[in-house]
Amino acid sequence: MSRETDEVREAIAGELRLMDPEVRASRPLARQLLDPEFIEVGASGRRWTYDEMLAxxxxxxxxxGVGPRYEPSRFTGVLLAPGLVHLTYETERDGNRVRRSSLWRRRDAAAPWQMYYHQATPVPPGTG
Structure with a gap:
């Protein structure tokens, strides 16, 4: 169930910023959006840490200059608890679809929203 709250909108905005080529190319900008305890399980199955992802x-x-951008769609999100948002969405690039899930957290009201966890799962061709 998607609840379009301010928290969900802020997490979606952060997710979209992480897809921005300028943010991806800038360690300081990316650092603002990734939680220091960040972990990702990529579409390849590889586990990424905060330091590995920033590098x-x-x-x-x-x-x-590195390939086409991801085309995101179908964002849904829910505030799981104060300071914790779960997002799901899909991306497409070169005809390949990936379902994505992210947890965004904010440690306190003055802190920024940061991605704490991300997982990407490839969608087999012909799957709805």
Whole structure:
């Protein structure tokens, strides 16, 4: 169930910023959006840590001059608890679809929303 709250909108905005080529190319900008305890399980099955992701982002797809950008769609989100938002959405790039799930957290009202966890799951061709 999607509840379009301010918290959900802020998490979606953060997610979209992380797809921005300029943010992907900038460690300081990406650092603002990733929680220091960040973990990702990528579409390949690889587990990424905060430091690994910050180091790799500038060379990953969607960075300036590195392949096409992801086309996101079907965002849904829910505030699970104060300071914790769960987002789900899909991306498409070069005809390949991926279902994505992210947890965004804010440690206190003055802190920014940061991605705490992300998982990407490829969608097999022909799957709805």
């Amino acid at each position: 790799a982002l500038p060379g990953m797809d969607g960075a300036p």
